[in-house]
Amino acid sequence: MTTDEKQIIKKNIEDLKKELGDVVLCAVTKYHDLDETKEVIKNGVTVLGENKVQDLVKKIDQIEEPVHWHMIGHLQTNKVKNIVGKVDLIQSVDSLKVLRKINDESKKKNVVSDVLIQYNLTGEDQKFGFSEDETGAWIDEVKNLPNIRVEGIMGMGPHTDSKSAIREVFRRLKSLYDKIDSDVDQDNVHMKILSMGMSDDYPIALDEGSSMVRIGSKIFT
Numbered sequence: 001m002t003t004d005e006k007q008i009i010k011k012n013i014e015d016l017k018k019e020l021g022d023v024v025l026c027a028v029t030k031y032h033d034l035d036e037t038k039e040v041i042k043n044g045v046t047v048l049g050e051n052k053v054q055d056l057v058k059k060i061d062q063i064e065e066p067v068h069w070h071m072i073g074h075l076q077t078n079k080v081k082n083i084v085g086k087v088d089l090i091q092s093v094d095s096l097k098v099l100r101k102i103n104d105e106s107k108k109k110n111v112v113s114d115v116l117i118q119y120n121l122t123g124e125d126q127k128f129g130f131s132e133d134e135t136g137a138w139i140d141e142v143k144n145l146p147n148i149r150v151e152g153i154m155g156m157g158p159h160t161d162s163k164s165a166i167r168e169v170f171r172r173l174k175s176l177y178d179k180i181d182s183d184v185d186q187d188n189v190h191m192k193i194l195s196m197g198m199s200d201d202y203p204i205a206l207d208e209g210s211s212m213v214r215i216g217s218k219i220f221t
């Protein structure tokens, strides 16, 4: 890495931290190598997100610094075993099938896995995630999954230039989060993390009550 590249990362993280206040920065290092990822950590970031199992496992194995690793990408059931017990949070639980699989693998390893339920409220069907109508289904399912702990929900804004359309989706995610928080009284369901906001739309997410943003490109450019 050049000194310039290091300076860019440093400045971007400093600026972001000021803007975020208490909101947690999950730095998305998915297109970046070990050196770049370590540079992010050197600047005080303690939560890192990856969207591919293989990259995530490689970084967990090769980076010694004590940081928190989050899986943020779509997870195939056959790869669940590779990350259970290694990651701190799986943000991208997008089906009952993967939820059950995480429970099974967690039981085998004698661990409890922290997860977020991923919602897709964008109306764009290429994205993975639950709809609002499926909320009761995962809550019922989790009753029978003692090795799962739901810590909150995750969602993305729609791919559009319309700030009002993005705001609308984030607002619905926040009200869903609040509703689950007030309605659900279950040992392994707690609304502690509302993960929404990426490089292009995080200011809107902050306005709408996000507690964690997942930011990649804005750190490196």
Ligand SMILES: *Cc1c(COP(=O)(O)O)cnc(C)c1O
Pocket: 028, 030, 051, 072, 073, 198, 199, 200, 214, 215, 216, 217, 218
């Ligand atoms: C890549 C990615 C991000 C970060 O995207 P940027 O636009 O680079 O900030 C956030 N969340 C998920 C799920 C991602 O895959």
